[in-house]
Amino acid sequence: MSEPVLTVESLVKRFGGLTALDGVDLTVEPGEFRAIIGPNGAGKSTFFNALTGLLPPDSGRIAFSGHDITGEAPHRVARRGIARTFQITSVFGDLTAVENVQVALIAHARRSWSAWQRARGLGAARAHELLDLVGLASSAARPAATLSHGDQKRLELAIALAGEPQLLLLDEPTAGMAAQERLESIQLVHRIAIELGLSCVFTEHDMAVVFAVATRITVLHQGRVLAEGSPAEVRARPEVQQVYLGEAA
């Protein structure tokens, strides 16, 4: 049996008197497309931030492909092969789309300290390939700030892929999109993840999106795992319907 990509054991994160994560366990197997759902304030974003070192957990253990990464700084976690996107779209607005990806490629190649060489055209061919992969080839020369919201999300995906990650963490990848665009967007991620053999963990509010692509679902509620299982299993759980699905419908 192959080693899990991600193992989280009893993760706890407190903010003063508030326990945002109250002993979260999670195991992600290679090739999984895991959805984390839960109402607002369930701890989804905190969970991503704790996983990636932005908010060091108070206790618990995080292992990525067998390596303990608990409390490692975000840039070290990223170098290990975990890429993430953000709930609030995070692209470099005054760089062009292709430059956004070039910067990510420069970082991935550990060339960001190179202060004499010309950056012009560095990694441009690979950057165009990645833009092509996410369907942004025709917008390569446009400043990222001028792209539509959906296209900025695609660009974020290309930036994340530039680091050749094994695990993608997507924080509400379809936030702010129209219903039809959401499905197209998550299916694009899904197709690319399968093509590149990536594992993926994503948070999502839209159940149609979740059930379209998730291989397993984890339900977070008040910082705890309320339920976990296949989409069919999770859908059938009465407490899940009560806490979340009923509310969303």
Added chain:
Amino acid sequence: MNHAAPLAAGLALVALPLVLPDFWMFIGVEVLAFALYAVSFNLLLGYGGMLSFGHAAFFGAGGYAAALVAAQRSLPLPLMLVLVPAAAMLTAGAAAVLIGLFSVRRAGIYFAMLTFAFQMLLYTIALKATSLTGGDDGLTGLKLPGAIGRPVGYYYFALALTAAGLYVLHRLVHSPFGATLRALRANALRVQYLGVDVRAHRLAAFVASGAFSGLAGALFALSSGNVFPGWLNWTASATPVVMAVLGGTATFFGPALGAAVYVVLEVVISGHTEYWPLTMGVVITILVLLAPGGLTGLWKTGFGRARASRAVPLSTGEAR
């Protein structure tokens, strides 16, 4: 990339002593020194998105270091010509390492306040360490020996070092490091998640900026012939901010143009009225209102046309 404008400016600067009297050589050195200062400063503001409000500390530290080297009359001239810039850059660079280690941990106004506080610390040292700095009286009578100490000779010395400094900074901002710096200005958290140690990159930019500001201070000190504690006072830290914003922070040479306009305006206006700071204030206010992107922004976009992106493209070289 458009090389024509910088090349033409360079040739004009080389030819300047042929057409202008000695008095203007002093002004020329002042323009060069402050151009280097403003461009170094803009490495942080325009490219790294960091507003330092303590850059006078580095300019002043470089000035004092150069003054102390120049006072060693027994040094052979060639050695002195190497030691002056080296000591200035090392001193200012070392100060930038110490200040930067604390300051780059914070961003925005907190970063500005930290640089401000450390600068006041250095100002106090310059004022109180009388045996080294001359205290309130500063260090005066500074001059390089021989022909290189004369106005035209020194002008060429300053021109050579300014050109070298600008060349290195130009390479820096167009390098992968410079590209990373620009991404960092847009979104530091995103850059961190690309696997980049953001704090270390900010520190490196801060030290490079500080070291070249120190070189600028040295060039100006040995031309004006003196260096005073006031060079490190907080009011002096506004100078590179005004020059950079006046010239345009979105382009590499913008701050240099801003420095030239600022220095020449000051000379011209102070020759006509004792109310020159007031007049300068009015002129700069009008320029900034008319050209919010700075003078180079005006040139790039023209009046009335939509503002172009602030980007200096990575793929196509400098915006023209």
